[in-house]
Amino acid sequence: MHGLEIVLMAIVTNACVLGLAFFTVYQFNKAVSQSGR
Amino acid sequence: MHLIPQSWSHLHMLVSVFPSFGLVCVLGFYVAGLLADNIAAKRTCLVLFAGLGLLSIPIYLSGAGSMAALSGSSRFTKAAMDAHYIWGVAALVALVITGVGAVVALALSGSAGRASRDTLRVVLGLGVITLGVLIAADGWELVHRELQSTVVIPDVSTPPIWPHVHIILNHAPTVGWAFALAFYVVALVANDDLMKRGSLILFVICAILGVPTYVTGTASMWALTQPPIPEISKAVINAHRDMALWTLFGLAFTGLASWFELWRHRHLGRFSKLSLTLVMVFAVITLGIMTETGHRGGQVNHPEIRVATEILPTDPQAGISMAIESLMTSMVWFVPWQIVHFFGYCLIFGTAFAVLLRVLGFWKSVSFAAVHRLLLLGVLGVLMNVFSGMLMLLADSYRYLNDVTFGPKIALIAIGAVVALYFSASNRLWNLKPGEDAPAAAKWVAGVVVLAWAGVIVCGRLLNYL
Secondary structure, three states, X not given: OHHHHHXXXXXXXXXXXXXXXXXXXXXXXXXXXXXXX | OOOOOOOHHHHHHHHHHHHHHHHHHHHHHHHHHHHHOOHHHHHHHHHHHHHHHHOHHHHHHHHHHHHHHHOOOOOOOHHHHHHHHHHHHHHHHHHHHHHHHHHHHHHHHOOOOOOOHHHHHHHHHHHHHHHHHHHHOOOHHHHOHHHHOOOOOOOOOOOOHHHHHHHHHOHHHHHHXXXXXXXXXXXXXXXXXXXXXXXXXXXXXXXXXXXXXXXHHHHHHHHHHOOOOOOOOHHHHHHHHHHHXXXXXXXXXXXXXXXXXXXXXXXXOOOOHHHHHHHHHHHHHHHHHHHHHHHHHHHHHOHHHOOOOOOOOOOOOOOXXXXXXXXXXXXXXXXXXXXXXXXXXXXXXXXXXHHHHHHHOOOOOOOHHHHHHHHHHHHHHHHHHHHHHHHHHHHOHXXXXXXXXXHHHHHHHHHHHHHOOHHHHOHHHHOOOOOOOOOHHHHHHHHHHHHHHHHHHHHHHHOXXX
């Protein structure tokens, strides 16, 4: 049960952190795409 | 909040840290201004040199007042006070001479704002000499006798080098922040892009230095409480540590907002007013938190500045740091953040290696501007690792901080992050077209960055094994 808790927490935490990171990258790249460089 | 000094000693402690660390910031900005021949930057630095010279008056008066007030105390030896007085007066004389030199340079520059190159170089030389004398006049040995302790109990003591580094390092992000803010305000008022970029870089450097400052602070807690030292309270340290945690967040928010704006400016060629305002708001809030953190830090080992009406914390288990510590000892919380830490390393090392490949010429067909976009991934990796690393450190800080590879790991993080700022700052590198060779300096910098981050990963993995 303890192992399952760790796996679920690991999935949720990393999905949130990485999701936020890649959303930030997407938004910033979209913002600078107009420069053409 | 007894932030307003109520004794000569308190005033002396506050004002005397500004010339040394302030001079480092002003000299750095001054050299950048000279190299770029930027009138606003040079004039601002000359005014700040003059301001630092004026600061010698309250420093001298508060120092003399402190000597008179503390001469009867058994905590302070007469020999140490006399030695600090002699070096202190020499440093203040050097500071005044530099200030006068800066005023002369300002007067000679006239309304056009152009002083002769030789005059400006003389001021630079005076500033460097003053910095050397200021370092010699450092008065830490007066009150920090615990740093000279030779008592080492195996598996109990933490090396006294940690608190020693902490009391030096903690002034870099704090005083540096005040100067970065001053430069930033002038940059916004003068609408000078070079000064804006310089101030944003200074914010980022201060934010990076916040990491080793926080880590050395945690190590200092162990060094000063295990074995216990009379007069030093764990509860007071915890109150300081809690505020330091908020400062770390403030530094991270401002540092990130500053770096994002530098990154965006490269691609768009202009600054966003909204982003610049956001940086200002973050920086001012962080300065407020930092001031309280510094005040609480001063209470740890400076009984001479305490006032009778001030109530100090007494519960060593209270506070957010202790709550996080107890939470992170559970594997359910520790393992997920450890995995975040590993993902962070993938992003950092992948980015550093991609930049190295382009700069060394293996990806010559790509412009540096294209590679520059990747830097965002590396910075997000650093953010992920600072946050997850802080949580993991709190899970078992005594064990980590007494590991032989932890110190080098933290030093390499600071080196790897500060040196990587070159990739955002260099105009020559930014203008590198497909097929062109990168400058030799960029190759060295890329090599240092990759080696530093490789060292961080190796030192981190070796924790507990050496």
